[in-house]
Amino acid sequence: MSPGAASGWSHALPGIADRLKGLRCVAAVAAHGSAVRAADMLCLSQPAVTRAVLEIEKFCAARLFERGARGMLATVLGARIAQRAQRLFDHLEAGATEAVALMPEGEGRDAMQGRFCASVSAASLKALVAVAASASEAHAAQVLGQSQPSVHRALRDLESLARARLLWKSVRGTRLTDAGDAMLRRVKLAFAEMRAMESDIASWHGNVRGRVVIGALPLSVTLFLPQAIQAVMQAHPEVEVVVIDGTYESLLRQLSHADIDVIVGALRPAAAGVRQEALFDEPLAIIARPGHPCLARRSLALRHLLQWDWVMPPKGTPASLALLEAFAAQGLPGPGETLQTNNTTLARAMVGTTDRLALTSLRQARADARAGLVCVVPVALPQTTRCIGVALRESGDPSSDLAAVLAAMREASSDS
Template sequence: MNNSPLRDAGSGAPRALPPIAGRLKALRCVAAVAAQGSAMRAAEAIHLSQPAVTRAVLEMETFCGTPLFERGARGMLATVPGARLAQRAGQLFAQLAAGAEEALAQSPTRPATAGRRGATPQRFAGTVTVAQLKALVAVAATASEVNAARWLGISQPSVHRALRNLEDLAGVALFLSSVRGTRLTDAGEALLRRVKLAFGEARAMASDIAGWRGEVRGRVVIGTLPLSVTLFLPKAIDAARRQHPELEITVIDGTYESLMRQLRSADVDAIVGALRPAPPEVRQELLFEEPLAVIARPGHPCLARRALRLADLLAWEWVMPLQDTPAHAALQRAFAAQGLDLPPDALQANNALFTRSLVGLTDRLALTSHSQALADERAGSFRLVPVPLPETTRRIGVALRNGVEPSPDLAAVLEAMRQAVGYSRAA
């Protein structure tokens, strides 16, 4: 199997597929045996021979390095690892079936041959290959069959053939080709999101298998929101890496909307920041609550004033948080509580580095978390402007995909976050 990284289109971060993703047939067999209780009944259910099912299960047990089933006169009972692997495999194939169904729903007209080919969601999930799925993800990321082929390390005709076979299985048009390249149709986009979620299950399986060997390894991608994670998240990541040196962690930032799209398609594993109402497929965990604070450069003229009031800060320009963000809403509440309008928001930014650089070079004011402001003041880099900000306490936490059991690598990072928050609250 080619293990070239598949870069997600949203963040640009490479997400390698583990070798287990290339064993879809064996995973189908494991899931079927766990559900049916014997190789014979599983063979009947997935239309394979019993020896083929038995051989696939044995190969998967060798691959995982642990027994997946207990054999007895009454059949085969999944072990704890076997049950976990079967559960994840079931979720993987459910995502593929859902992707095929949603692709059909997005297609305004189905090809006349689709019915004769027997294109159904279950048939799609039961017969699609990882090569076809990788070709879909690669073309979506590169918008070109040639670039996708180069990315995957295979020939362009191989990519073209995989894409055509994928369309045949789905029964709908997934791609539009032109002189500008290849782009996905609405049906293709619907299928792509589910394929990425299925690949997320494959990565979770690989992390589970490492856990059975006493290892925590894998790659966790964390999306961060502004003004939320400057202190506790670096502490948590450092602790997780020290405890599990083979764990890879990637941190990206972005707007709430972009990160939520990436979370829902498994391009991101978790979002850390101010909590908001989340869609049903996302669950959230509160880590702590913290107010905001105003920062200025050392020597800022406002610091020379005595009995500084919030109204006094309107004399200077600000770097404002983006509209429709919790920080912007919190600042608006603080000013409204004193009967004031917000500072003019001619300059808005959600990039912490840009904001801090501008505040350090000018007389502009900006918001940050209260703990970060205290740390900045101790370091001498910025000053905490001594003005109260009522109504700015925000709930900081982590958002995860709902209904998905965290893999051992993600679970290790989440636990490190909880520990870091506990220690920082006690400090």
């Protein structure tokens, strides 16, 4: 599992995962318009398909299809569940294909199209996520509330269906092969669709709930994100919000593995499989401790600030590049980069206790200055404005709980 998935892996195991057969039937009926045609496509009996659909409707406590002489037409909720179901099975099928492709030459066996999704069990998928998180079948079994032999059997069944070796066992525990990593990513994306289903079902009944994990970039989410989170939790008390921080690269990997749901911060060029939405433009500012010698100068320019040490943003980040470009535009070398951090708390503490200077967002600098924590250094930083926004997985639609969080972010950013 991706490092930093502090959101807790167990949230990846939604209850609807135990109804994979029913979800396949719902997707097939929605696609083909009748239980009879769906049964032919799935190689099941028509009564079996009908029962499976009824079980999913019972789980949803809602009608997913309108029945008529001409067949079965999906309701609004039914169409949404069917769409997510098809997407999750596409992820699982892609996982089997990608796993085989990563096997050493001669070891992989081509997966039979559709066989993996038709036969894979929720127990096998849960076992893969659990063992990846714990690196131990015994610990995975303990967390899942199962016996170690049952977890071992579920993993062996998964490898057999995928026709690829997904795990290596050693004295240090159990780890995933490259094929296993590819499968794990797709399984977690499939679970993300299931969690979104459960959120959509709750919303259909007028109750927005779920769990949203936000990856926050430094120098970007200072004031508007807390405001947005507070608004969501007041309007929807059953929505759980988790915020983690990290570098853009680490958060991007977690986004692609469904360990987080959205990245908030300074936008980069969009990566493959990611869509972005701009929220507002944010200028940067230089901060110093109250009483810093630079503040005593009657006329202060950027060149004067090179005589002090800095707390610099990490190399290559938008904030670091913007600051270096501001110095370069005046023909000046950039500050020394002996101390770099993306931890805003550490940067503020270093500024408050030393003569170091640091960079932060202008609105955070002003808020900290009003609290007497720092002073805004009165030097203009032209062309350091960055676009702040959100990055989401390109495939799929936001779940109802994530949509509520995104709406609150838009509202908070427009007010700021």
